[in-house]
Amino acid sequence: MYDVVVVGAGIEGSATAYNLVKNGQKTLLLEQFPLPHSRGSSHGQSRITRVAYGKDDHYAVMMKEGGKLWRSLERESGTSIFLxxxxxxxxxxxxxxxxxxxxxxxxxxxxxxxxxxxxxxxxxxxxxxxxxxxxxxxxxGGVLRADKALRAFQTLFVKYGGELRDGEEVTGILPGSEVTIVTSQGEYRARKVVLTLGPWAPKFLPKLGINLPLxxxxxxxxxxxxxxxxxxxxxxxxxxxxxxxxxxxxxxxxxxxxxxxxxxxxxxxxxxxxxxxxxxxxxxxxxxxxxxxxxxxxxxxxxxxxxxxxxxxTPDLQFVLDRHPSHRNIILGVGFSGHGFKLAPVVGKILCELAMDKTPSYDLTPCRVDRFFNTKARM
Ligand SMILES: Cc1cc2nc3c(=O)[nH]c(=O)nc-3n(C[C@H](O)[C@H](O)[C@H](O)COP(=O)(O)OP(=O)(O)OC[C@H]3O[C@@H](n4cnc5c(N)ncnc54)[C@H](O)[C@@H]3O)c2cc1C
Incomplete structure (x- = not known):
């Protein structure tokens, strides 16, 4: 029995798993492909980072903390990440x-x-x-060394006692007060599940009754x-x-x-x-x-x-950071719309807070699931 299982070891899932284990949660991070891989969104060696965010001021607010968190990851991992x-x-x-x-x-x-x-x-x-x-x-602004950042989150996660299993696809999730996670190799149980599935989200989420316009x-x-x-x-x-x-x-x-x-x-x-x-x-x-x-x-x-x-x-290019509307112990971190890397340390913190039933550090209104639907009741 895990406190939390995180599905998907891209930058968002790896940052989330790192935050969870640092907060004392018994955490399993599952990845369908052997790591590292280049099939999703977080591979490669570089990403742009900056604070300015035009009309989406909530991301600029998050980035003020994001810059500090990248620096702290550099110190903790002994890796140079930000140029x-x-x-x-x-x-x-x-x-x-x-x-x-x-x-x-x-x-x-x-x-x-x-x-x-x-x-x-x-x-x-x-x-x-x-x-x-x-x-x-x-x-x-500047460059984030993406591959080094991803490796730093994963390495620290394991160092602090997290369990990382790659080459293991999650094929099904059975909701409940304790969630069953079915994989290509077995089954796990957890109190909470965080889904950071990257581009596989629109194929997987309908299995849990959600059709997001991704x-x-x-x-x-x-x-x-x-x-x-x-x-x-x-x-x-x-x-x-x-x-x-x-x-x-x-x-x-x-x-x-x-x-x-x-x-x-x-x-x-x-x-x-x-x-x-x-x-x-x-x-x-x-x-x-x-x-x-x-x-x-x-x-x-x-x-x-x-x-x-x-x-x-997503249609409005805002992230999805929210709970599953019907299964509150399943948390979604998807739809990063081509600008999620720089914010990963903050996203990881927020998804960890949601998984631990803490009040999120930021107003998540722009990132809610119900913005896609006319009424909350429909979800
Ligand atoms: C070319 C490019 C340039 C970019 N430039 C920038 C930039 O300059 N600045 C910026 O901030 N952002 C940028 N981004 C966006 C940023 O990289 C993404 O928002 C971010 O990487 C998304 O990460 P993720 O963890 O959501 O997805 P992913 O990295 O795709 O991770 C999802 C993981 O889930 C795994 N998975 C899926 N389904 C399952 C399953 N059933 N079982 C087990 N594992 C599963 C996948 O294999 C994958 O590893 C760029 C993206 C690209 C592609």
Missing amino acids: NCGCLAVGKPDFHFIKGTIASLSRHCIKHDILTPGDLRDRYPMLSLPPDYVGVFDYS KTVLTLVLYWKEKNKGEFSADRFPTYKNVRENVEVYALPSLEYPGHVRVCYHDGPETDPDSRDMADTGRILSTMKSYVREHLPSLQHTPSIVEPCMYTN
Whole structure:
């Protein structure tokens, strides 16, 4: 009998399991694939982090604690996870993303620079942007070393007495005051279950009577080779975001593959995670080739490395952090909509609080299940 079984050892489940064991809970973390694996959403070596969150101020509030928690994970694990190279947002000055970013940074007293088109050209000669573009440089932003972060949570979880079983798929869950978890290898019982299933959530949750409007999307991590070696190193090029009417592009400095720069399209075709590599990615590639040719001319115009990854999007792109509407000891942490990595230490804390029947540290109204339905009664 476990206090809590966490299903899914991506970054959200691993952060949750780590918090649970640190809070004295006898915890089992189950993962369907042998670890580490690259089939879900948390693999790869880097993610962008920043505090500014435009209109979604609740995430900016969480990120103020998130930054501290990443630093504390670094200390506890003896691992370097956060590279504080800043985050540059570019766009037209009247576009909501730029206005929202400036408002969010000001509201939370985060040090930032507002860059005129001339400043942008001087500071970042490798960019070729429309003449009316301005920039916002957020000093709190940077790169999270994703694989190291994931490993740190899992290693500490086991070190503190947690049980991690990989290569073991959960095939069924029988609700009750004590929950039975049926796997490919046996059965477990627990007082609470936390489901952090990533892109497998829409396939699994209907077994528990919930149909959330989740869309699983294939996205490509694309790397482009520098023409001038070192031009995009982290001391010259920060993390980068360009949100426009129909296209959102982000980039990171050259880190994990020296001489290759990660520039990606923040979307993709709807795809089943079990047939991910059969999806048509022609539109992502053609959009990104045009973008790189136009705005990052000192990169080669054909990607040098392509790595697939999955998003699990909700219609409003807000997370789901809530209890199952009918089975209150089953907790859901899904729908991280392509922006959940940076918040994982806070998500782990919140899901742990829900599993331990504590009052959550944050107002979770935007992340509730019942927002998808007309009345709570329907759930
Ligand atoms: C290319 C890319 C770039 C991104 N960039 C950023 C960024 O810059 N900043 C940011 O904050 N976020 C970013 N994100 C989003 C972030 O990475 C995700 O929100 C986060 O990784 C989601 O983690 P997860 O634990 O929910 O899902 P996953 O990592 O997919 O974990 C779910 C796990 O559950 C397991 N599982 C599922 N079903 C079962 C079952 N039945 N039994 C046992 N195990 C099961 C799966 O195998 C998987 O390991 C990015 C995502 C991608 C794909």
